[in-house]
Amino acid sequence: MVIRLSAFADEAASEYSTQLQALQEERIPYIELRGLDGKNISDIKENEAERYALQTQKAGIRVWAIGSPLGKIGIGDDFKSHMELAKHIFQLAKIFGTEKVRVFSFYTKDPAEDRGEVMTRMRALAELAEKNGVVLYHENEKEIYGDTAARCVDLLQTVPQLKSVFDPANYVQCGEDVAAAVTLLADRTDYYHIKDALYADGEVVPAGLGDGNLKKVLGSIHKDTTLTLEPHLTVFEGYSLLEPAAKKVKYGYKTSREAFAMAAEALRSLLSAEGFHEEGDKWIK
Secondary structure, three states: OEEEEEEOHHHOOOOHHHHHHHHHHOOOOEEEEOEEOOEEHHHOOHHHHHHHHHHHHHOOOEEEEEEOOOOOOEOOOOOHHHHHHHHHHHHHHHHHOOOEEEEOOOEOOOHHHHHHHHHHHHHHHHHHHHHOOOEEEEEOOOOEHHHOHHHHHHHHHHOOOOEEEEOHHHHHHOOOOHHHHHHHHHHHOOEEEEOEEOOOOOOEEOOOOOOOOHHHHHHOOOOOEEEEEOOOOEEOOOOOOOHHHHOOOOOEEOOHHHHHHHHHHHHHHHHHHOOOEEEOOEEEO
């Protein structure tokens, strides 16, 4: 079994060149694109994307997926303009050489009431993606329709073109039982976002140090897959001045790069503990 590592490298640095350097240093061969030089991926123009794609290739890094904001709007917000944004993002995916686009399933305060509209919108996005040679990967995110494992299953059954990204920390922050979510979704999960969190207060912590049951998550994987590191760790700029505040969280870091390194090391340790060994740019078991 082979595991490939990817990352949201905008958590290591805002500057894209520094992101690529961080991936090289942490031996992570793929990137999930979200923020480039302070701009969201959805705001990147096509000519800019061509330059970034060349820069990425020269650094020896490959684009795993586009970490888009599609579906991360209210269920009552304008959908026509969102579909236009989707067309743009799908073009960017082609430029960056990936067919994968991460999406969400719309913020809602009443999932049961809004289910019909959610499914209508998700079908429309999935059909547009299919026409453009793109595949949508739904991520469970707090306060969207698909923030519980049961509703993620509902989405995947109702919109069969959708694929799934499993984020254990988001389930923790929604009060879901991660082990139960794994049981429901392991066979339906296409790749994973690796971050961990605490039930007590929702704080994100290094992988394996929270309640996200990362051991169970990794142990449930029985096919080749990709893990995208998404640290979300707390960084205190001017750390020494903020030391009292820093003590309020279990894990705080002086810089984004330090936090990213800690997250990468935690993931490598988890993989080693699960019997994987690093071989070239892959982890093999």
